[in-house]
Amino acid sequence: MAERVIDCLTRRGLSLATAESLTGGLLAAALTAVPGASKVFRGGVVSYQTPMKQLLAGVPEEVLAAYGPVSERTAVELALGVRRITGADWALSATGVAGPDQQDCHPVGEVWIGVAGPGVGTATPQFCGHRFDFTGSRELIRAQSVSAALDALAAALGL
């Protein structure tokens, strides 16, 4: 799926950025595994500890305080933030609980994916968030999160 997304963005002349928490770099790694990804993939941030979501991805402190790091709002702000910082056309984010322990009452496997992209007929970006409840090991939850993020972008691109 990373290959299909990179191929589609290359053909359309569009760029991409990522902001990751629980996937910890795996999403960017999946995208950059594709030869020629550098034409499309600008870069990303791994905003692992909560304060890094503000510092590296520009998520407002009030959003983190009100909604917490594992939330739809934070996923969307991560995507919007890294899109703004990098100037990319599209941005993907992932935040959630990989385990082994739950986090602030959020169960292991709760994952939010954020997608942000150019608005249609408006300068305001389009964005959406998706919730997933994955099961399995830490490794499996991270891998499923990467797939879900790529699927969400593919859907937003109409693939």
Place this chain on the structure above:
Amino acid sequence: MAERVIDCLTRRGLSLATAESLTGGLLAAALTAVPGASKVFRGGVVSYQTPMKQLLAGVPEEVLAAYGPVSERTAVELALGVRRITGADWALSATGVAGPDQQDCHPVGEVWIGVAGPGVGTATPQFCGHRFDFTGSRELIRAQSVSAALDALAAALGL
């Protein structure tokens, strides 16, 4: 090796950040694969396209213009930059050519690893750069770069 490094930093109460180019998130992913990494690993940047090395990791534009993205100086500045931005005690960076094509006359497999950490008896950080010449596929060059970066940090920590 990621586990040994995370374990050592946890015991010493020290934090870590990463700035990656050719490894594209794999280094952060290797570190965050370790359960409990969030105690140590603050976060990182995937400064994939050249301008992102300035924008996300604070590498001075003059350094990029004079030395290029694949150089010891840029590797060191990536590590120093992400260490400064995240406030981490230690920082690791990787920049180089994963292939399949060479880049600005640098051969496929030329990789620079940067390490930055607290100075001993001084406020000025310590830093160093290491050159590697790897062979093999894009996947193998990226994997070897991750191992080399972790080994370089382990050596700096005296492991």
